[in-house]
Amino acid sequence: MNKRHRFIYTAAAVLLVIFITTGYWFSRHNLSFTCSSSTVSFYGNNGNNSNAASLNFTQTLNFNYLGKATVFIAGELHTPEGVTYRMNRSVFYDYVHLGGSNYYLQVTDSILAGNDDVPVSLAKTELAPLQQGASRIVGIRQLPSGDMVVANNVGPFLICAVH
Known part of the structure; x- marks a missing residue:
């Protein structure tokens, strides 16, 4: 030879x-898309009772082929005492495709904008899934319209309009 x-x-x-x-x-x-959700309101992580804080926010999700995702969140957190805090943050994730429509996401970093005034103590209880190190498994599927559905283990979490 x-x-x-x-x-x-x-x-x-x-x-x-x-x-x-x-x-x-x-x-x-294998994801590569950017989408935005409409304003979403739900109760916090305290058993969905009336004493929990409620969140009203919009978010833009960006997933890329490199296994990175970013979520830009802007809105308000309302406490049962009637206090309103502004949220304006970017949350960065690493993700891995587990198979089918399931993905494992882990928060790698979070950056607060200047007008985000949610106290750290409240963020730890009400925004725990957005804290560094937090992880979750979500289902992500594309609708016939091209929009994306993001679901947790209970059911659909949000419908995201693709740009």
């Missing part, structure tokens, strides 16, 4: 490894 054949076989093997690695990567991180 001469040097030219060895070079061709080596180059083919390297290309094959690159294609297999790229295919594996895309199978683990």
Whole structure:
């Protein structure tokens, strides 16, 4: 076997490894979209009782093929005592495709904008899923309209209009 054949076989093997690695990567991180949800209101993480804070916010989600997601949140948190706090934050996630429509998301960072005035103590109880290190498994499916449905283990969480 001469040097030219060895070079061709080596180059083919390297290309094959690159294609297999790229295919594996895309199978683990296969989302690429940006969408926004309408204003959403729900009770906090305290058993959905009337003594829990309520949240009213809009959000923009961005998922990319590199296994990264960003959620931009703007809105208000209302306490049972009648105090309203402004939320304006970006939450950064790493995600992995688990199979089917299921994805594992983990918060890697959170950045607050200047007018976000939710106290840390309230954020820890009412916004725990947005805190660094928090993780969850969600289902993400595309509707025939092109919009996305994000669901947790209980049911649909939000319908997100794709841009």
